[in-house]
Amino acid sequence: MKRNEPAAPTRWPVWVGPTLFLLTAAVIVLLGLLAFSIVERRWETQRPAIALIPIAEWEPDNAVWGRNYPRQYESYLRTRDDTTRTRYGGGYPRDYLEIYPHLTILYAGYGFEREYLQGRGHAHAYDDVVNTRRRDEHTPATCWTCKTTDAPRLIAEMGAAAFYAAPFDAFLDRIRHPIGCQDCHDPATMNLRITRPALREAFAAMGRDIDAATHQEMRSLVCAQCHVEYYFGEDNYLIFPWARGLRVEQVLAYFDDLGFSDWIHPISETPMLKVQHPDYEIYAMGIHAYRNVSCADCHMPYRTEGGVKFTDHHIQSPLLNIASSCGVCHRWSEDEIRVRVESIQDAVHEAKLAAEDVIARAHIDIAAAMQVGIGDEDLAPLRQLVRHAQFRWDFVASNNGVGIHAPQECTRILGDSRSLAQEARLGVARLLAARGIADEPRYPDLSIREAAQAFVRALRSDDPPALLPGREDG
């Protein structure tokens, strides 16, 4: 070995130069392609709504919007799935009257005693309102307002008051579409927009300007166009009873001030209120609203498909998609989240059952008092207690999610509901005791729907059974 010989200068073989050149060129071309694809995808996701096909101002047809926004449209179409189930929710039409026979007593004399199914996805809204057994020839057009993208167009054409004042059936040939794109979006910009006058007017009544809402607020307010408590005023004008505020006591005080009732209860003759589905109001009382988390954050999480990030328009129970709906903010496992939600719902559900049992008995107690000749003067304050108890119970029972949107508030409301109904029952017991009657009325088996229904039918018949033992002639 020639140890001290200086190393010969390295000579690359002739092929190295051209190969390096070609490799570098290839890498540059690939990088260029990648960058182009990134830019293109980003443009695709963030594309301002330069609609490929212009969409008309009040276009009701989701498929037309879908040509420009296929991913959102395709995910929206999945709201057709009505087979999903969670412990308390999901898209399948659960029969509440079957599961909760007490409702037969609580809703006696009102449309909900005929049929009460769990709501399903937005794509079904048209069919479900047309086919419900609660609809009859007296149903006003107002009932279309929350079910169809055709409503904003008709309201724009004829004015809200004239639209609401018409009968439901007047539009059977002009309304064809379920809830969709047009309900939440401005077709020219795709910005979120409020299309229902009732929400706009409710904000004004509270002294607030809905046009000043932040983008994050809009992600809940588009839902608050429909997922709220409401009633029909003069000529069936749609009104959200928020002028005093959104809390259950404020809404109830609003109705009491108006002297408003939806129906007179046929068992206890109490002037009743039916609560619709105050999802926004209950949500507004919860920790997530307080921390500025919107409906869309949980019900419309982002999805990624082929590198494109977009808003999932398959609006459904977030428990069917926990990773995207909750996992973004909560670092718990999916199982932990599900167990946490279900245990909160179990507690609210139990409080709900306890309240509805006392309210059902309170109606029957008052009926028993009427049978032995106790007059309206004595019963009016007790009926007021039942009205207030059932309104509170209904505010929780009819809102979706079994208390999950504001667990503490729902538990509080149900506790108040139960005490008020209990107070009414005590009041009846005192009136009966003053007449020397110590017996309890005969209650039907409230755990069986048929028994509860037969009881209501018998009480409303020409020959109602005596509710207090030993008073068959009374």
Ligand code: HEC
């Ligand atoms: C923190 C997340 C979160 C927010 C925010 C939220 N929800 Fe929910 N929502 C849930 C959960 C969890 C359920 C329970 C689903 C179940 O029981 O399967 C639910 C249930 C529902 C349901 C019933 C769905 C079913 O399948 O039973 C409706 C309707 C609903 N929410 C509407 C709304 C509206 C409207 C808003 C805003 C005003 C809102 N939610 C805000 C998490 C949320």
Ligand code: HEC
């Ligand atoms: C135009 C009125 C309207 C708007 C706007 C609206 N909803 Fe609904 N929503 C409904 C109606 C009506 C149903 C019940 C449809 C049925 O049962 O046929 C429903 C059903 C639902 C359900 C039940 C679906 C299931 O599979 O259980 C959820 C969850 C829901 N809506 C959440 C939302 C959220 C979140 C928003 C806002 C991003 C929103 N909705 C906006 C009217 C509306």
Ligand code: HEC
């Ligand atoms: C119930 C209300 C609602 C309905 C109905 C609805 N959207 Fe959306 N949409 C939203 C919300 C909320 C967002 C998120 C907007 C934001 O945060 O800026 C959104 C976002 C979008 C975006 C922006 C890009 C993205 O994915 O975030 C497009 C495009 C879009 N929707 C198209 C549609 C189409 C097409 C339909 C009908 C098939 C539709 N939307 C129906 C509420 C709705």
Ligand code: HEC
């Ligand atoms: C955008 C963020 C965000 C999303 C999405 C979200 N949360 Fe939360 N959640 C919060 C914040 C913020 C709090 C307040 C507590 C805190 O600061 O940690 C909270 C609190 C909670 C709590 C405790 C409530 C209490 O009793 O104090 C529960 C339970 C919860 N979230 C469940 C859920 C579930 C279930 C989902 C999905 C359906 C969800 N969250 C989605 C942000 C979020």
